[in-house]
Amino acid sequence: MRKIERGKFRMVDDENKEVINIVEEDEDEKGSGFMVSPNFGLLIKHYRRAMGYSLKELEDRSGVSSGYISRLENQRRNPSITKILQIAGALNIPNDVLVATIIKNDDEERRKESITDVLIKNDYLINEGPLTNYAKEILIRIVESIAEAEWSQRSKVRELYEISELIDQLKETM
Numbered sequence: 418m419r420k421i422e423r424g425k426f427r428m429v430d431d432e433n434k435e436v437i438n439i440v441e442e443d444e445d446e447k448g449s450g451f452m453v454s455p456n457f458g459l460l461i462k463h464y465r466r467a468m469g470y471s472l473k474e475l476e477d478r479s480g481v482s483s484g485y486i487s488r489l490e491n492q493r494r495n496p497s498i499t500k501i502l503q504i505a506g507a508l509n510i511p512n513d514v515l516v517a518t519i520i521k522n523d524d525e526e527r528r529k530e531s532i533t534d535v536l537i538k539n540d541y542l543i544n545e546g547p548l549t550n551y552a553k554e555i556l557i558r559i560v561e562s563i564a565e566a567e568w569s570q571r572s573k574v575r576e577l578y579e580i581s582e583l584i585d586q587l588k589e590t591m
Contacts, residue, residue, distance in 0.1 A: 453501070453519040455492055460518045462490040464508040479507035532560055543591055552590040559583045 465475050465486075472483035479486075481503050489496055489504070505515045536557050541548040548556070559580060566576040 453496065456518050457496075457501075458490045458492050460510065460514070461486065461504055461508070464510050465490075468508060470508075475504070475507060479503045532564075533557055536560065546591070549590060552587055555583055555587045555590065559587065 465472075470478070472486055475481075475486055476483040481500050485496075485500065486504065489500075501515070501519060504510075536553060541553070543552075562576070562580050562583060566572070566580075568576060
């Protein structure tokens with residue numbers, strides 16, 4: 418007799434009433450998954466942390482093993498659509514975000530953009546509210562300040578203070 422239980426194929430020896438684990442279900446190894454964007458693992462990790470779930474809690478909510486989720490978060494890129502939907506459902510990931518993230522574009526490596534360009538051309542929500550253009554400008558200045566910081570022992574305190582001043586300005590606009 419063959420049963421599937423929490424991601425494992427199991428065989429029960431009816432004569433001895435012994436349960437034998439045959440193989441852990443791993444669709445990635447069997448090739449039944451498909452390649453997704455490298456950003457998919459980051460998406461899962463971000464939503465899991467935002468919801469305050471441990472890997473085990475997400476396992477309990479999604480039915481996908483914590484080991485499998487951990488491997489996905491660490492750039493494993495060929496999960497089955499079933500696993501994707503189970504995890505996305507448990508994390509309440511919006512469908513448009515999910516679809517935009519899982520689709521792997523062949524030009525992905527060639528089409529890298531500066532973070533400033535990404536911040537300029539997209540709109541954002543912070544705490545469920547839209548980010549104004551002024552707030553977006555401050556966010557860009559924060560990112561650029563971090564990127565341009567010398568961050569030596571001599572400059573670190575000054576640069577940290579300057580960045581914290583920008584963060585104060587951003588918080589005031591929200």
